[in-house]
Amino acid sequence: MSERMTRSAGVPMLALGGLALLAALALPLWLDDFWLQTGLFAMAAVVGAIGLTLLVGVAGQLSLGHAFFIGVGAYTYTVLVGEPGERVLGLGLPPLLALVAAGAVAGMAGALFSPIAGRLRGIYLGLASLGLVFLGRHLWINLEDLTGGFNGRSVEPFAVPGFSFSNHDPDYLAVLGTEFDGLHRQWYLFLAVALLAAWFAYGVKSSRVGRALASVRDSEVAAASVGINVTTAKATVFTLSSVYAGVGGALMALAFSRIAPDSFGLLLSIDYLVMIVLGGVGSVAGASAGAVFVSVLPLVLAEYSAQLPFLSDVGSGGLDGATLSRLIYGAAIVAVLLFLRGGLAGGLDRLRQRLVAPTSKETVAS
């Protein structure tokens, strides 16, 4: 399946990907702060969504607990880079190390859950992982020394020796006449991490491991009979998706620059499921597109609600931006599942085949 896709994806898809990459590289030169900030949220979501699509799409396991691992990553990063000696615990470690550790700690949390994750499948795992979100929220609120409790804590900006991804150090940096402040610098950091995440996920999907996972999804009995250890495979993919969630969570913490328990609730888990379903479950590119859509839509509707005549202010009882975006999500999920098999990715794939097929017939005829 995956080989056929890579082969038939061919030139047009590569060109599309290249164009998207060029756009992502060049955009910060023109975007204002609102759009830069929105882009950061979107790229942080891309990383987490890719992890979830590996779990749900490739291995066929449902998880409602993704927000928990995103929270683990976010808090791990924040605690490790935090300034020592403040109200809340901070270790003052180098941010790069903390980013890696965020993935590692979230992965360990996922591995700890493997006695359950390895034995349950599909929706049963989804239900069990629902518990993680609520346990997590309880932890975030009560471990005040680490998390700052209900009100949360602020996040130190990312930096490598001699260069900070904030407005200082160097204080002024310009590229092609555009001043590169913290948001611009972070944009490239996030883009690099997101690309790395996508590249690794493609590798996993087309590797031995990925094929083993797909066969576990299709039939556990068949997978076991060709020598795949089903329990280990399920535990492994759960751990891997937790690592993605952890790194995505650290990026999310950086983008927010302040984190609080309410950011990592069940709604976030559901948002991530929406992302991968809209994009097409199991597709890395689809998950990325879905992540961008889901994270950009509410922000844009809120930002431009004044200009949209049918939107009203929050609390006035009318239709506000946040409500409208939730209605759009809900309708989009239902519509995709009823009419668009395979989500955006599946739809594009069929469209491309329909476009490509007649031309190849013509070549044969001539």
Place this chain on the structure above:
Amino acid sequence: MSYLLSQLVNGLSLGLVLGLIAVGFVVVFKATGVLNLAHGSVLLLGAYLVAKLHEPLGFWLAAAAGVLGAAVVAALINTLLVRRVAEPNPGTFAILTIGVDILLLTELTREIGNDVLSNGAPWGADVVEFAGVTLPASRAIAAVLAIVLFGVLGLLAARTNWGIGMRAAAADGDTASLMGIRLSRTSATGWALAGAFAAIAGVFLTSFPATGVTPSVSLVALAAIPAWVLGGFDSIPGAIVGGLVIGVAQAFAVGYESELHFLGRGFGEVVPYAVMLLVLLVRPQGLFGGKEAIRV
């Protein structure tokens, strides 16, 4: 001692209400194989209809309308959406119901706004007392009604064609169809029953000691998911026992919070999920669930 007893009675009465919600999950799951994550917003819809209609219609008519409305909406979710999914499998069903839940919950949240709607129940804030235990009248009535409803559901499941159809659908849907069982009817009935039970639970969950109808009531249905999972996914008695376990555990965690301080503030809200995870660690199939046999 009497404190312990009153916590126990409170927990059991809450557990019976949770059981009403949890059997809805079981019936829908058995009849159609769907994990219905829209259950909470259907519950809220029922409670909302009662609160909106009790002034013009009076409480009892409003309650009937709320129960009927929730049943019809639940059956429609099944007939119009679930049965038309492009790729039918448990995962897509679950995610579809998330979509429905987002739509329904967002709209109801907008309708309710920041208000707390009263449902105008005639028992108001009365309490009943027996054997030194005080219990809100709403809880006592809920407990009695729940036991009656469980009996009715048990009879329906054991003695009627619908019950046979449901069990046949759970065992093997395709074969059941071939044998002349109309799955569309079986599943619609299952969903409608689940919706009606949820609405009834919703009325009691929004009566005293709760303040009224707010959007957060739909979260209570989520607390019934551990009850369902605990009992095993396909067992009606299991869901009832699961509800009782969760209800009692939650009542004790809240009632003895001062002694459980090391577990952190607000542990009562987390208890259902903690209990569920512990049980799943030991028995992945739940307390009453049959171990799944895999045929090749």
